[in-house]
Amino acid sequence: MHLILTGATGIVGSSALYHMLNTPAVSKISILSRRPVPMAEGHNKVNVIIQTDYNNYPSEVLAQLKGAEGCVWAQGVSALHVTKEEYVKITHDYPLAAARAFTSLPDPPKPFKFVYVSGEGATTSPGMFTQYFGRIKGRAEAALLALSKDSSYTNLRVFSVRPGGVDPTSHPEILSYIPQRQGALKVADKVLLPILHVVGPGILTPTKDLGRVLTDLAMGNGEALDGKGVEDEGRTLSNAGLRRLAGL
Numbered sequence: 531m532h533l534i535l536t537g538a539t540g541i542v543g544s545s546a547l548y549h550m551l552n553t554p555a556v557s558k559i560s561i562l563s564r565r566p567v568p569m570a571e572g573h574n575k576v577n578v579i580i581q582t583d584y585n586n587y588p589s590e591v592l593a594q595l596k597g598a599e600g601c602v603w604a605q606g607v608s609a610l611h612v613t614k615e616e617y618v619k620i621t622h623d624y625p626l627a628a629a630r631a632f633t634s635l636p637d638p639p640k641p642f643k644f645v646y647v648s649g650e651g652a653t654t655s656p657g658m659f660t661q662y663f664g665r666i667k668g669r670a671e672a673a674l675l676a677l678s679k680d681s682s683y684t685n686l687r688v689f690s691v692r693p694g695g696v697d698p699t700s701h702p703e704i705l706s707y708i709p710q711r712q713g714a715l716k717v718a719d720k721v722l723l724p725i726l727h728v729v730g731p732g733i734l735t736p737t738k739d740l741g742r743v744l745t746d747l748a749m750g751n752g753e754a755l756d757g758k759g760v761e762d763e764g765r766t767l768s769n770a771g772l773r774r775l776a777g778l
Contacts, residue, residue, distance in 0.1 A: 600748030687752030
């Protein structure tokens with residue numbers, strides 16, 4: 531199976547890439563990235579495509595993606611590190627443009643699974659106190675779901691996954707590849723994560739399990755999910771639902 535991955539140099543994308551590399555059924559991985567991907571080096575089944583504009587997919591890029599059956603969209607950025615306009619572009623506009631482009635690949639598969647990495651706190655029904663990131667991620671979730679219902683994209687099957695506190699501490703295989711956090715975030719990782727492992731493990735999302743669930747959804751049949759932690763017509767998976775699917 532041929533899968534597409536974005537965000538492969540980040541913590542979530544690294545978790546997905548690790549699982550894809552170690553899944554024999556994944557025969558090809560096309561990574562869209564602004565820069566080289568160290569974890570992918572030396573792997574024959576990986577094709578890294580340097581992509582500078584995630585709003586546009588020229589024919590030469592789409593030709594390299596031919597035959598892909600699913601995508602894990604793990605590209606993202608903290609709302610604290612960019613302007614509001616840039617955050618909307620990265621969080622909402624880019625995945626919508628990609629979903630439209632990927633469902634028009636030559637000989638499109640039926641269905642094409644698009645797995646959007648959102649985040650716990652996202653909502654499609656924001657209230658007065660909803661944080662900005664939750665509003666924009668929720669808006670992206672709703673737009674992707676609406677796109678899948680458009681008659682022009684009948685082969686698109688969307689899943690939005692909302693991990694909680696992403697935790698790589700039990701995933702040493704990716705630690706040397708992921709960005710080292712700085713400042714208060716670095717302190718939180720050292721101080722808060724060990725505490726949460728004891729008093730609140732349910733709000734954490736171990737990267738080994740996250741990568742597996744994301745890959746499995748992209749490889750699956752695209753049918754709606756059900757059970758605890760599933761929302762929006764079986765297309766949105768909360769952290770509780772993610773942990774349930776992972777067997778945690």
